[in-house]
Amino acid sequence: MQTNLTLLEPFANCVYQRNNQNIASVPVAGTVPAGTLNVKAVFTPIKFAQSDVQTLEAALPITRTIPVDKAGNFGGSVDLPGGFYSLTVSAGNLTQTVKVGAGEVFVLFGHSFIQGGHDVANQLPATDGRVLTLLDDLSTKNYQFGPLTGKVGPYHGTPDSWGQLGDKLVKRLGVPVLFYGCAYGGSNILQNWQLLTGQTRTQLPPGQTNPATRQPFEPLEVVMASYVPKTGVRAILVEHGYNDRGTDKETFKERFRYVFDYVRNTYNKPDLALVVVQEQVSQVPGTLADPTTAQGLAELIQTYKQTYKGPDFNATEWNGLFAQHDHLFGPALAQFASDWNTALSNTFLTSTTPYGTQSTPDVFPAVLYNAPITSVKPVDWLLLLVAAVVLVGVYIWKKKYLMTAFLILALLALGRSSGKL
Numbered sequence: 001m002q003t004n005l006t007l008l009e010p011f012a013n014c015v016y017q018r019n020n021q022n023i024a025s026v027p028v029a030g031t032v033p034a035g036t037l038n039v040k041a042v043f044t045p046i047k048f049a050q051s052d053v054q055t056l057e058a059a060l061p062i063t064r065t066i067p068v069d070k071a072g073n074f075g076g077s078v079d080l081p082g083g084f085y086s087l088t089v090s091a092g093n094l095t096q097t098v099k100v101g102a103g104e105v106f107v108l109f110g111h112s113f114i115q116g117g118h119d120v121a122n123q124l125p126a127t128d129g130r131v132l133t134l135l136d137d138l139s140t141k142n143y144q145f146g147p148l149t150g151k152v153g154p155y156h157g158t159p160d161s162w163g164q165l166g167d168k169l170v171k172r173l174g175v176p177v178l179f180y181g182c183a184y185g186g187s188n189i190l191q192n193w194q195l196l197t198g199q200t201r202t203q204l205p206p207g208q209t210n211p212a213t214r215q216p217f218e219p220l221e222v223v224m225a226s227y228v229p230k231t232g233v234r235a236i237l238v239e240h241g242y243n244d245r246g247t248d249k250e251t252f253k254e255r256f257r258y259v260f261d262y263v264r265n266t267y268n269k270p271d272l273a274l275v276v277v278q279e280q281v282s283q284v285p286g287t288l289a290d291p292t293t294a295q296g297l298a299e300l301i302q303t304y305k306q307t308y309k310g311p312d313f314n315a316t317e318w319n320g321l322f323a324q325h326d327h328l329f330g331p332a333l334a335q336f337a338s339d340w341n342t343a344l345s346n347t348f349l350t351s352t353t354p355y356g357t358q359s360t361p362d363v364f365p366a367v368l369y370n371a372p373i374t375s376v377k378p379v380d381w382l383l384l385l386v387a388a389v390v391l392v393g394v395y396i397w398k399k400k401y402l403m404t405a406f407l408i409l410a411l412l413a414l415g416r417s418s419g420k421l
Contacts, residue, residue, distance in 0.1 A: 017232025116160025131166030
């Protein structure tokens with residue numbers, strides 16, 4: 001027999017995607033000893049800095065009672081305003097406490113500029129505890145989340161620009177953010193397209209030799225299939241183009257659309273936003289520029305639905321940065337974070353469609369609750385019959401309407417035989 005409280009959801013140090021009204025639906029589910037009548041969930045806002053401004057309403061704990069079935073399973077959801085919370089779940093003297101957020105969730109996808117890790121001397125972790133990431137890799141599915149100080153799971157080994165971006169976002173928005181790292185260095189749109197269409201694989205990403213591999217798409221499909229249904233998502237942050245050099249513009253655009261049509265349709269998120277890095281549309285010395293695919297990106301940003309421009313490598317400040325390295329090093333990492341922060345503006349957030357959790361526990365059927373037993377026993381029928389006879393007798397004695405009394409008895413018998421009484 002279970003003697004403790006097990007909290008299955010929400011996941012500790014996780015962020016659940018808020019809607020455009022600043023509300024996230026957060027699941028609360030787990031198990032308690034059988035016979036427990038209910039579970040109390042208390043969400044207490046966490047103030048991270050003296051500069052945090054909170055209204056009285058936002059500073060007060062949010063308390064909800066979660067139903068429990070006869071076996072001790074509890075489940076429900078709580079609507080939370082954007083913020084970071086300490087959740088205490090209790091049943092009698094049993095308690096569990098975790099931190100959980102209502103905020104913004106982003107998926108990172110692309111080639112080496114997104115995966116990062118080139119400048120090992122400038123891997124800056126997030127300094128704000130509200131910047132979170134997945135700690136699982138592709139070989140585990142433990143739903144472990146934590147601060148973005150090293151890896152960006154499931155596939156990035158270093159923080160690169162994402163810790164810096166996270167710090168900027170939480171400071172500006174006042175809500176926690178979660179990043180999923182799904183980029184694969186050296187990959188391109190062609191490799192993803194060939195995999196998804198079942199074409200003969202003429203290219204494989206670096207380190208792969210088996211044409212049956214799901215790489216480089218695997219990190220994205222794992223996150224979209226297994227994690228995003230739990231946490232929700234705001235957008236995919238994308239960079240592709242450089243590694244598709246040699247592809248004509250229209251073919252690149254067609255394959256790009258195919259890959260993301262597949263993502264939107266397969267995971268039932270038809271309006272999922274894409275934010276795309278605009279690579280150089282003209283040749284720039286010292287860069288990896290491929291003007292043909294970059295022009296394709298410019299047209300996709302203008303014409304492909306729910307696609308927005310992210311960092312723009314055509315801006316003059318990037319010329320000097322790329323003159324030093326063709327990848328992101330030192331100040332280029334900081335510039336990348338700053339440009340992403342600008343792209344993920346308040347206007348962007350209000351004009352895109354966020355997708356919330358699909359993990360809200362079902363309401364338990366009424367028969368599972370700890371409710372009184374209401375089935376009718378044989379002794380109950382006997383009592384009803386005696387009462388009916390007495391009532392009819394009184395009626396006959398009072399009214400002398402014998403035929404009416406027999407009619408009442410007949411109706412009672414008919415109702416009993418039909419199961420209506």
